[in-house]
Amino acid sequence: MRYIKPGAIEGSIDAPGSKSVMQRAVIAAALAEGESLITNPTFCDDAVATMNVVQALGAQITRTPEGVIVHGGGKPKGATLDCGESGTCMRMISAVAALYGKEFMITGNGTLMKRPVGMIEEPLRMLGAKCSTDSGLPPIRIKGPMHGGKVSVDGSVSSQFLSGLLMALPLCKEDSDVEVFNLKSKAYVSLTQSLMSRFGVRIRPDSGLERFLINGGQRYKARSYSVDGDWSGAAFILVAGAVSGSVTVERLANGLQPDLGIMDALEKAGAKTVQGDESVKVHGGNLKAFEFDATDCPDLFPPLAVLACNCKGKSVIHGASRLKHKESDRASVLAQELGKLGADIKVIGDRMEIIGKKLAGGRINPHGDHRIAMAGAIAALNSEKGVEIEGEGCVSKSYPGFFEDLESLMEK
Structure with a gap:
């Protein structure tokens, strides 16, 4: 816990x-x-x-x-x-x-x-x-x-x-x-x-x-290769900056990762963003409801849902059917667990509808889903009483240092 x-x-x-x-x-x-x-x-x-x-x-x-x-x-x-x-x-x-x-x-x-x-x-x-x-x-x-x-x-x-x-x-x-x-x-x-x-x-x-x-008979050549920073994990931290303060994430370059789409969603919601060659700075503004198609970037659903909870009005995220076979039935579990915190969230066919409101906080069970655990942590920041997360160790699936990074930003 x-x-x-x-x-x-x-x-x-x-x-x-x-x-x-x-x-x-x-x-x-x-x-x-x-x-x-x-x-x-x-x-x-x-x-x-x-x-x-x-x-x-x-x-x-x-x-x-x-x-x-x-x-x-x-x-x-x-x-x-x-x-x-x-x-x-x-x-x-x-x-x-x-x-x-x-x-x-x-x-x-x-x-x-x-x-x-x-x-x-x-x-x-x-x-x-x-x-x-x-x-x-x-x-x-x-x-x-x-x-x-x-x-x-x-x-x-x-x-x-x-x-x-x-x-x-x-x-x-x-x-x-x-x-x-x-x-x-x-x-x-x-x-x-x-x-x-x-x-x-x-x-x-x-x-x-x-x-x-594809031509056959090819061979891979050994080489040095540098792994890009992870937009899917960074999306949670960037949303945290939008809903509760200001944050800079280094080692995030423009590239082919589909979760770069978080920048489009943040801008639609009215967050202030500054993108450098390998860094992104985000801080909040007057956040407003947004519409976003996450069909090709389904891993963005959890951070987008938390963003929408903090926006004025009804936000709509499309592509919910892509979440059926993730680590959990992610759309329904996300709606269920954020609902425990006071979120007004519905899954209707292929879309998720969220009406922004102040979250009360409470306790969530991520059902072993790393991205729902991280979503719960970000949802806590602008809640009334914070969030308790059961089985939080599941974040090691994709972002082992997530809680340490988040807590370092809260101490400053």
Whole structure:
């Protein structure tokens, strides 16, 4: 249990390393022959799970004061790939595991075992791998090797498997032609493509990211790579600055992370923002209701909901259906838990409607969802009596230092 008292924040923090970028960089480095150095790493639970999995696939990983050294190109050591609670790791690594002529069981724990993975089965079978799931849920059993070729992928639930497939197919001998339909979270696919090119591998998407042409026989090149600051984690701190004081977050550069969209939402709500080359400053103004489409950046829902609670009028956030299969049924749990604090919040179909009002505070149960725990902490700042958060340790999934960063800003 952790209690966050009401109060203003002021000061500056460094953004944590991006979980999404770190996981992709670790996989690319593991697929490269030779030694890569990943600087500004994050050691959140999901990143550590990804490092453990690529080590089981034969990579060697060493932590140093400079960062993480990944020696890629090894042979698989184990038959079980444990992804912890990381859906990104599980869906991406499935395609990578299919490169090997070996049978793997890809598993995890907690809520991950209830998250859908059925979208991976048919594409991998079309490419020659054997693949099965437990009625669309983990664990996944895969035996490769897969080959390149023509394949269709459903991107309606998640883009993570597509990202993994795009990373794996260039290593096949054959060329590939990947057709994608109903793709959500397009920006994460662009992020994957950009990172791949930094490691020497090219793919050719069409303008709508509906078709990808991939030359086979490519190889990843070992290199040094710096992980960007994490917009999804920083979004909570930026919202805190908007609703209760002033904050600067360093090491936040413009880039391809979709959660950069938090800046648009803050400006729509009337917060004062100043964006530098690698820093963002936010402080509050007369916050007003806003409308925002979070379909392609669903991780922003929790901080946006807290922002809306502090805005005058009715705010509408679109894309709530994307939250069904997160660490919790995030839309309903978010409405339930913020409701305990006095929020006026409803989920109607694909949208969330929030009428701003002063929150009373109280106690929340994040249901093991790191982003709901962080939302509760930010909601406390402008509440009457603060917020008690049960099971607050779940923030280690993406932002282990969150509470320390927040409390450092409250002490200034």
